[in-house]
Amino acid sequence: MRGEPSRPRVLIPEERIEQRVAELAAEISRDHAGRTGAAAGAAGELLLVGVLRGSFIFLADLARRLTVPCAVDFIAVASYGGAARGDVRLVLDVRASLAGRHVLVVEDIVDSGHTLDYLLRTFRARNPASLRTCVLTRKPAAAEVEVPVDYLGFEIPDAWVVGYGLDLANRWRTLPYIGVVEPGDVPGGAVP
Numbered sequence: 001m002r003g004e005p006s007r008p009r010v011l012i013p014e015e016r017i018e019q020r021v022a023e024l025a026a027e028i029s030r031d032h033a034g035r036t037g038a039a040a041g042a043a044g045e046l047l048l049v050g051v052l053r054g055s056f057i058f059l060a061d062l063a064r065r066l067t068v069p070c071a072v073d074f075i076a077v078a079s080y081g082g083a084a085r086g087d088v089r090l091v092l093d094v095r096a097s098l099a100g101r102h103v104l105v106v107e108d109i110v111d112s113g114h115t116l117d118y119l120l121r122t123f124r125a126r127n128p129a130s131l132r133t134c135v136l137t138r139k140p141a142a143a144e145v146e147v148p149v150d151y152l153g154f155e156i157p158d159a160w161v162v163g164y165g166l167d168l169a170n171r172w173r174t175l176p177y178i179g180v181v182e183p184g185d186v187p188g189g190a191v192p
């Protein structure tokens, strides 16, 4: 149809994402098999904390492939003036207490690094038994703050990526693959 934006170019196809998520889940399950499970109740579970909104699809697929006991919680943050300025604020906190828990933060992307840096500082202060990060994509060229990524899906170029949870102004989140948005894909031609 005339005026309809074209679909973003494929960067990482659906099958490759599925395969990598399975590998990450196997690695996480292996690493946590000895740490979780032995203790009873919440202390014996891996607590997955998904960062809304972008992580929801990745977290859903990853969680279903884990073979260790786990619980799921969510947190939401907002970046006023853009995350690149580092002005990150809490919008919605986790329900669970993190004290004494094995926590795995699940993110769709590390771009400047400010969001994950803020979350790790916030969570460390709550005395978890362990705190690790699982990130689907990272743009090394865009990093402004170094953040530890324990489990990484893909390193990607410094382009605007969408799909599998990632968005551009809330569009294209539900594409099954990760794609790159070019200025020609957006009405008006502006890619932030």
Ligand code: PRP
Residues within 6 Å of the ligand: 051, 052, 053, 054, 055, 078, 079, 083, 084, 107, 108, 109, 110, 111, 112, 113, 114, 115, 116, 167
């Ligand atoms: C995106 C993404 C990360 C953050 C990464 O969230 O989900 O949380 O940006 O950027 P940074 O490394 O530069 O801090 P966004 O603010 O777009 O919200 P969304 O998840 O609701 O799309």
